[in-house]
Amino acid sequence: MNFPKLPLGSWVEALEDWLTTNFAPLFDAIKAVIGFMVGTIESALTALPALVLILIITALAYWIGKWRIALFALIGLLLIDNLGFWELSMQSLALVLTASILSIVIGVPIGILCSRNTLMQNIITPVLDFMQTMPAFVYLLPAVSFFSLGVVPGVIASVIFAIPPTIRLTNLGIRQVPEELVEAADAFGSTPAQKLFKLQLPIAMPTIMAGVNQTIMLSLSMVVISSMIGAQGVGAHVYRAVTQAKTGIGFEAGIAIVIMAILLDRLTQNMFKKKTN
Template structure:
């Protein structure tokens, strides 16, 4: 028996081009807005003297780490290493792209996770979509991103958002659904509205799990830095790509080390934000 060919690829391709042609004006508007915010964030980071940035970040790490001087010292030393490798500008571009992407992913993901926890129907709809987003090779995201938004930081940001959003949705849903029923019943007994119950009971109890989703979202965003450089996203990932193209081991290693340092610092800071 000959199985008929399923033209799924052609259908998806036609749908992507139809969206690009039909909603091109809206996509251009979104692209302009996203580019504006990335550029503003990058310009703010670049305007700050490097040593001042290092000191402020170390102080922030000391405060977030609850007077953990080792975290503050490690943060400062890490960024001094980046500065000594002459990768400061590229690092600031990477941080701007990662934080912007993670922020957008969390703005969308956490509310969706809360809604999915409240609606079994919505969760059943989202679950296969999240499975697709997490298991689809990340390179595939780059194709429609380029078609919709061209080359540069914006398509890199969009691809990063799609790749990094699922943990935020899943862990927010998990945290809200694991809130003890007794606490919810007590809130109901005191006449709390759904909004009061969410803000004062469910989110505080689920905060540890939600923050784990925030941490994973940021780490996945950083993991897309090199891949996004293939469609014009700047920063350390682009330096790694140049190192690969030129077979320049030194350049690739230094840029990769810069990404590792940023990843470790962001990971430790978000971990300390999580309630004990």
């Protein structure tokens, strides 16, 4: 027996058209804010000469981590500059930092809300499952429809793709706080805000930072995909190298992305360790 096909695609397109028609001012405002954030971060990263910024990042890596991380930062960033990808890398880094900041600012409060309300957790969890399992390319279609081509839809797609770990691990970290400590805080008359900021968040911070680390890595993994819709940076060179079968250029651009990924990963991993030591 043949059942008629559900017009799911038509429903999605109709919803997209309705949102585009009725919420255009909201999308324009979001585009302006995100564009300003990316532009500001990029301007800050490119304001100093490359060598000066490399030395600053190296010193920061030494302060946060160990001398090995600082040495890797120095050699890796000098290699990026030598290959001619410095400005493009800063454009990609601006996109990654913007997407990561938005993911953290949005994701941590949602994770806190899920940890305090089981019903909210049950509603949010399937949405996060959908966001993590849907192919990242699919996010580009509505992002382009709502925000046109450029860096902004790339940031939006990156946020959708990267935000689930922050929400999940914030929720998990707070729920793993020992019940005895929570009961002791209640017994001493702590308000919910005091209990959250002075007890639960400090204890859950290692788990939350693990989620933040994963969010940053996922944002960086979207650099190449975002270049398909007009986002500039190293990802655009990788995409052009693939379409033109230029293995050498693609490898050089890929090395720049790998160096940024390793450096961001090591810095975020050691950032909380520095605070607790």
